[in-house]
Amino acid sequence: MVDRIATYQPADNTGWTEQTADFVRDLVTTTRPSSARDAHRLAAITAAFVIWGEQQDVPLVAEQLITPERLEEYLASGDRAQWVHGTQIGVRWALRRVGIANTRRAPWRSRTITPGSKTVSFPYTPDEIRLYQDAAAKQRTPARSRYMQAALAFHHGAGLHAIELVHLRGRDIETRHGRYVVHLTSVHTATSHSPSRTTIVHESYNPIVERLLRDAGDGILAHASATPTAASFTSIRKWLVYNDALPELSPRRLRATWLRDALSAPVPVRTVLDAAGLMSIDFAAVGASLIDDDPQGHLTVLASHRAAPRPGARPGNTTTGVP
Structure with a gap:
């Protein structure tokens, strides 16, 4: 586990300097992760947060960077593409752990609750x-x-x-x-x-x-x-x-x-809902990771598309369009 922390570096090295790396590794070590996998997850979430903080000109000082106020600002404006290890709930949980372990003056509550499995539904990369x-x-x-x-x-x-x-x-x-x-x-x-x-x-x-x-x-x-x-x-x-x-x-x-x-495929949303067995979708987990490989072309489609029922289609039909 110590080796996992010592050798960690993000897939995207933008903003990942030697000083940043040392700071992140010290934070994660002090947090005392429970396993090598926990250490990697903490390091990934903390690294993205620290790099974001540096972009806001916050010094690499735990008491100034890792505070509840900074965390809420990050959750509201940070790059969700970096949250590959969890949902907003998971990111908050991880950074609260790091904050409680590494600060004394920041007004963290003394106890964090591990997010249940039902909250960890962010797509894999x-x-x-x-x-x-x-x-x-x-x-x-x-x-x-x-x-x-x-x-x-x-x-x-x-x-x-x-x-x-x-x-x-x-x-x-x-x-x-x-x-x-x-x-x-x-x-x-x-x-x-x-x-x-x-x-x-x-x-x-x-x-x-x-x-x-x-x-x-x-x-x-x-x-x-x-x-x-x-x-x-x-x-x-x-x-x-x-x-x-x-x-x-x-x-x-x-x-x-x-x-x-x-949802990123060029098919009607109804097709996806029927195949998933859903009536609606909570976009909180999947929305940030949806892909559009031709945004201008798809905008053109929106400008001319008109939905029309297929011959013989009935309200409530749950066919999936499978060939």
Whole structure:
């Protein structure tokens, strides 16, 4: 863990000087992270905050920089693209920990509350997904590898809820025009409280789905047991091995990443909502990371587009536009 702090540097080195690095590393060390992964997350969040502070001409003095007032200013105006390790709630939680550990005069409350898993739903970065995919094929046991590959293929590749993967069998998958279509019924959605729906797996995961189908047949795709539970999947996740620089693998965040990518695709929002089993979207987590690869072209589309119902479409229709 000490080595993780000592060697940390952000992916974007803009503003990352030797003086800044030493200051950030001292702050994180004093905060006493609980693990190498916690140390990396604290360092990433603290580095972005400190660089922001320097851009505001605040000196590298903990009592002047790391205060509740500065934190609120940062949360209101900082670069959300830097918040790859959590939501605003997670960033506030981390920087409060750093502030309490490194200041004496700043009016921090004495206790911070760890954000629950439901608040950590900010999408993963493409690099994080790539590293998870690499790790999935290198797990120490076939059972862990099978689960991790299924989680990536169906949470990130198709937007399934965590509990929906527990019940997903080979017979729920249909091959259509070289793509894998997933049919979710009340068997899958009873606990997720989503409607029955049809969605599709991103084509990049086709080789994984093909392998899972071959190995599982009509059985559960992510587990060798015929009747696994959510708890058994949670237990497997605790034993997954991957780079300490990565956040813990979260089905919720994998689904949020799928949602971000789907919303960035040139399809109607209704298509995404239906495939996700949603009536509306909370943009707080995904909004800042949405991508537009042709903003001027899309503005032109907005200027001429008029939505019109398709022939035969009915109000409340939940088809997904899957080919």
